[in-house]
Amino acid sequence: MLNLQTGVPTAGIEKKQGEEWIRLAGGTTDGQGRVAALYPADQEVQTGIYRVVFRTGDYHKKHDQPAFFPEIPVMFSLASADQHYHIPLLLSQYGYSTYRDN
Numbered sequence: 001m002l003n004l005q006t007g008v009p010t011a012g013i014e015k016k017q018g019e020e021w022i023r024l025a026g027g028t029t030d031g032q033g034r035v036a037a038l039y040p041a042d043q044e045v046q047t048g049i050y051r052v053v054f055r056t057g058d059y060h061k062k063h064d065q066p067a068f069f070p071e072i073p074v075m076f077s078l079a080s081a082d083q084h085y086h087i088p089l090l091l092s093q094y095g096y097s098t099y100r101d102n
Helices: 059-060
Strands: 012-018 020-028 046-057 071-078 091-093 095-098
Touching: 046 091, 071 091
Parallel strands: none
Antiparallel strands: 012 020, 012 046, 046 071, 091 095
């Protein structure tokens, strides 16, 4: 995540199985705004539908800012387990955008 302000929101990844979301892992962004690895190291990456949920509300609360987006879920589909996936989130207090990067 590249924060357009400052801060270190947390993120967690979940995989969709049927109609349920199964939590796989979580982490806190580092000083560069990145989570090194969200997929569990002891599991092989599988194709499927995933979501990363960025929990930004706690950060805004710590800085006495209203949390207009207290959580930002980003859903995506892994069509190939052999590819690298980098999903940046550009964040400010009242807006965000995301895209697939290599």
